Amino acid sequence: AQSVTQPDIHITVSEGASLELRCNYSYGATPYLFWYVQSPGQGLQLLLKYFSGDTLVQGIKGFEAEFKRSQSSFNLRKPSVHWSDAAEYFCAVGGLISSGSARQLTFGSGTQLTVLP
């Protein structure tokens, strides 16, 4: 079974600073990887995804993530954070379930981002 670890529960950065949110996954084959963002009182929204190909993927709102197979990581980055980026961020991995060909999505526990003015 796959699993996802987001080691940082809470991160605080100043507006304009760079950001990196960590995500480590456990899965035996090439995973499907996602980052979602949740603003307060809202549902989740997809930021970006990785299925195959170029290991650096671009997403919405200026975010990017890099897949590193050797480190089992899929860290999310942004060069300059805006106050509106304050939210909770979830990494997720889609792996094949044992009983068939469908994939199951497993979420990490999330990283809360605070942005200081």
Next chain:
Amino acid sequence: DAGITQSPRHKVTETGTPVTLRCHQTENHRYMYWYRQDPGHGLRLIHYSYGVKDTDKGEVSDGYSVSRSKTEDFLLTLESATSSQTSVYFCAISERDMGTGELFFGEGSRLTVL
């Protein structure tokens, strides 16, 4: 925005009472999901549906049942609510199965069981 409506958005109930949460979509997506969100646990899948009358269990299905009689509606029922089911419940939909396709989420239903 994806057309997903959850109802009710807020509910307070007492232990032992039945509760039904409704998810309605206007996107005609095949897959529908119910997740619960609790601090420190992220989102955990309760049940999902891959078509009308086709449903399957997720990782935290005990105490919950679902039904999908129409493409657009997916109901989550707590037969006898317990305090451990106090949570925020999210419905999601996707065109492809959850591991490969983008999920679109509703705004959540906050349930408090006293």
